[in-house]
Amino acid sequence: MWRQYLLPFQAHSNNADSYKAKETLQNENEEDSKEARQLFKPMGSERMEMRKRQMSVAQETPSSTQAQHGTGNRASNACCFCWCCCCSCSCLTVRNQDEERARRTSHELRAESIPNCEESPTPTLEEVNAWAQSFDKLMITPAGRNAFREFLRTEFSEENMLFWMACEELKQESNKSVIEEKARLIYEDYISILSPKEVSLDSRVREVINRNMLEPSQHTFDDAQLQIYTLMHRDSYPRFMNSAIYKDLLQSLSEKSIKA
Secondary structure, three states, X not given: OHHHHHHHHHHHHHHHHHHHHHHHHHHHHHHHHXXXXXXXXXXXXXXXXXXXXXXXXXXXXHHHHHHHHHHHHHOOOEOOOOOOOOOEHHHHHHHHHHHHHHHHHHHHHHHHHOOXXXXXXXXXXXXXXXXXXXXXXXXXXXXXXXXXXXXXXXOOOHHHHHHHXXXXXXXXXXXXXXXXXXXXXXXXXXXXXXXXXXXXXXXXXXXXXXXXXXXXXXXXXXXXXXXXXXXXXXXXXXXXXXXXXXXXXXHHHHHHHHHO
């Protein structure tokens, strides 16, 4: 009986509670939005101020840059790649010219020190026969060195003859600067382990060369030249005497002498 009268009151109280909860939630949301607007408003104004400052700095920078650039041009011959006067175009030009001249000199010396073939008259039959008598008689004539060098090229050991010839040319020099430059080229071409034309030398001879390179002279590579000479004498010379290059040359000269 009482339940029938109490149910409407309970429903009404529940609706009132839900309405108060909704109103409280709306009030909290409005307060949060106000706080958020207050927080974001200063940030927006600060960003605007920062943008204004950046724009003013950007406008001032080109004018100051042009002033500095003009001042640099009115000063001494400043480098065109920078605004400072730490280096000048004239100095760079002179340095580039010196480097180019040095490279050209090194290239010319290297080309002169490695001739493709020595100038020599056609060997006679007697000279070619004398090559078989001793290695010294082969190496003393330009024609013998050319024939032996051609054979070494087939064995991929031509650098031994080139090194020996470069040392001989170094001994004939008297100018100190030319001696130093040629000694450096010989070291780079035939002694350095980075060179594709490195000759085979023992550690003792290499140590001697490294000491001699402190003050290069005509005799800087004497020990190395003797070692390579001995290597060609004992290793390559016997094979050259049995090679087709030597036998064909000897046969052609023999046939010419018979016809004459």
